[in-house]
Amino acid sequence: GQNIDQPTEMTATEGAIVQINCTYQTSGFNGLFWYQQHAGEAPTFLSYNVLDGLEEKGRFSSFLSRSKGYSYLLLKELQMKDSASYLCAVRDSNYQLIWGAGTKLIIKP
Amino acid sequence: IAGITQAPTSQILAAGRRMTLRCTQDMRHNAMYWYRQDLGLGLRLIHYSNTAGTTGKGEVPDGYSVSRANTDDFPLTLASAVPSQTSVYFCATSFTGTGELFFGEGSRLTVL
Numbered sequence: 001g002q003n004i005d006q007p008t009e010m011t012a013t014e015g016a017i018v019q020i021n022c023t024y025q026t027s028g029f030n031g032l033f034w035y036q037q038h039a040g041e042a043p044t045f046l047s048y049n050v051l052d053g054l055e056e057k058g059r060f061s062s063f064l065s066r067s068k069g070y071s072y073l074l075l076k077e078l079q080m081k082d083s084a085s086y087l088c089a090v091r092d093s094n095y096q097l098i099w100g101a102g103t104k105l106i107i108k109p
Numbered sequence: 110i111a112g113i114t115q116a117p118t119s120q121i122l123a124a125g126r127r128m129t130l131r132c133t134q135d136m137r138h139n140a141m142y143w144y145r146q147d148l149g150l151g152l153r154l155i156h157y158s159n160t161a162g163t164t165g166k167g168e169v170p171d172g173y174s175v176s177r178a179n180t181d182d183f184p185l186t187l188a189s190a191v192p193s194q195t196s197v198y199f200c201a202t203s204f205t206g207t208g209e210l211f212f213g214e215g216s217r218l219t220v221l
Contacts, residue, residue, distance in 0.1 A: 004151060030208075031208055033208050033209070035210075041214070041215075042199060042212035042213060042214050042215055043152070043199075043210075043212050044212070045209045045210065045211075048208060048209065087151070087152070089151075089152075089208070091208045095206065096154060096157075096167070097152075097154070097208055097210070098151070099151030099152040099153070100151050101149055101150055101151045102151065
């Protein structure tokens with residue numbers, strides 16, 4: 001079967017750095033995506049990785065290792081507005097997105 | 110209309126009733142999707158359409174039907190609602206072949 005694993009919840013302090021991990025087992029791989037979802041709102045696209053390595057976009061970075069079936073989202077200089085759920089999704093061999101259950105990130109002052 | 114519009118925003122429905130969730134976009138994206146989101150589970154694809162006139166089944170299609178008569182509209186119909194269909198439903202769009210989805214604000218459906 002296909003499976004995406006992420007921690008259910010994480011807590012971090014304002015101004016700090018947090019890393020959210022995602023491991024996957026899917027039938028084929030055509031890219032990994034991270035989305036942000038604030039409570040009661042729709043998901044919004046954050047990042048896309050298809051090759052191994054680190055993609056940096058401002059305070060957010062995303063890393064991929066295809067051989068390990070592993071990705072992480074790194075958030076730097078945390079702000080209170082970063083409190084949200086972070087969804088990991090993998091596009092499989094049929095070009096369909098398989099979604100993890102999401103990691104709820106709680107930022108404390 | 111700006112982006113993706115879903116209606117209704119929220120609905121309480123008696124079991125056995127028929128219900129259509131509406132989704133309209135003005136982004137000219139060719140692909141459209143319906144997902145449901147339940148606590149503790151990832152987004153699950155119900156149905157999708159890669160282009161007007163075609164539709165396909167996702168992971169959890171039973172009890173749902175869709176149509177795609179034109180580029181902009183992609184309604185989701187529950188023929189006879191059951192309590193297990195209580196969920197938040199998201200419509201999303203993209204250009205075919207990309208994984209960057211744009212989501213509507215969601216429709217919260219409660220079936221009693």
